[in-house]
Amino acid sequence: MRWYTFFRIVAKVVAWRLARLEVAGREHVPREGPFLLVVNHLSFVDPILVMAACPRRFHALAKSTQFASSRFFAWFLPRVHAIPARRYKVDPQVVRTVLRLLDAGEGVCIYPEGERSWDGTPQPLRRGSVRLLLKAGVPVVPCGISGSFEAKPRWSAVRHRARVTVRFGEAMEFGVHDTRAERERAFDGAARSVASRLARPSGSPDDAGAGGAGGPVSGP
C-alpha cells in the first residue's frame, strides 16, 4: 500500500474524530486529468479534512518551514504529496514542480490566501497564487471549508469537535496565459472569480458555503 493511501485512510479517521464532517460537490472534482484545487484556509486541520473529502489523490503546497520543523514532518510531508513553498521569497521551484505535476495529469491543491486566518474571516488572495492558476490553464476547482475555525482556530491549542462542511464547486476554466502580459490582463477577473467562488463554491446564492476569500488580492 502506498503511503498516501494509508495516510488518506488515517485522515478520514482523524477527520471523523475532529469534526462532524459533511462533504458536498465531490462530483465536481475531475475524474481524470490535471486540476487545481483552491481552498480557503481557516485552521491547521484543513489539509486533513480536504484529504479526507477529496475523491482524487492530489499534491498540496505546504509552507517550507513545516518541512524543517521536525524529522517526522521532513519524512511525512513528501509521503502525503506535500510540496514545500518558500513564503519568504518568490519561489520559482514551486511553480516548476506544480506545472510538472499538472503536465503529468495530477491534481494540485493550493491555499490562495497563503496562510491561516486569524479571525475566521476571508483573507485576500496572494497575487502569486492567481498568476499560477492563470499560467497552468487547467480546471480550477473551488473548495470552501466552513466550521474548521470553530474546531481549532490558529491561536488556540485546543480542538473542539464542530460541524465542518467541505464543499467542492464546479470547475472554473481560465485558459492558458503563457506570457506575463496575458496573465496581467486576466488577473483581476480571475482573482474576483476565485474569491467569489471560494465564498460560494457552488455558485448558488443559497450556498451557505465557506468563509471564502475576502478580496481579489492582498492589501496592507
Add this chain to the structure above:
Amino acid sequence: MALVDLCYRCPECGHDPMSGEGDAAWCRSCGVRIERRRGRILAWLPDNDMQVDVTAADLCGRIHEHGGPMTRATRADGTVRYSARAEVRWRVSERPVRHRGALLGFAESMAPPTPARVTVDREAVAVDDGGTVTGRWRLLDIRAVQAASRSVQLSLPGDRLVQFSFVSDSPRRWEILLRRLIADAYERAGRGGVVEFQPRIVTG
C-alpha cells in the same frame, strides 16, 4: 498560542496588554473576560453582568477601532518605539526536498534560537542580544514580512531570513505593527502603497 495572541489588547476598553492563558483572556482594567468554549467565544462584561457570544472577527474589529498595536507603541511626543523579548533564529541554509528522486522544492534550516530584544520604530527594526545577532535594518530594506505559526519572519537584503518568536508578546501584534510601520515608511518615501507583504513587498 493562546487567545491573548489574537486579543492582545482589550476589545472593550482598549487597555493594553490583555492578560490571559490558553483559551481565556481578561482585562485587568475593565474586568472583561473572554473565553473560548466548545467552538464559541463568550465575553463577560462586568458592568452589566452580561455574557454575550462574540466572534473573533468582532474582537479584532474592536481592537482595530481602539488603534490596534499603534497606541502602545506611540509615545507622548508622537514618536513610535516598541520592543519585546524574542528568540531570534537565522536561516543558515536551504536544503532540497526530494521524493522518489524528484526535486519537490527547498526547505530552510534555521540556526538554534538566541534570546534577544527586538525593537521597532518608524525607521528600522533592531535586534540586540549584546553580541552575536545584533543588527539594525531600515524598514525600507525589508523585503517581506510573514507570520509563521508563532513567529514573525522578515526577509532581509542579501537573501537573509530572520525569525522572531516572541517570548511573552503576541505575534499578531508584531505582524500588524511591522506591516503598518513598513507601509507608512514606503508612503513617506514616495514608493506608493504596499499591497502585499509576502513573498515580497509589492506596491500598487
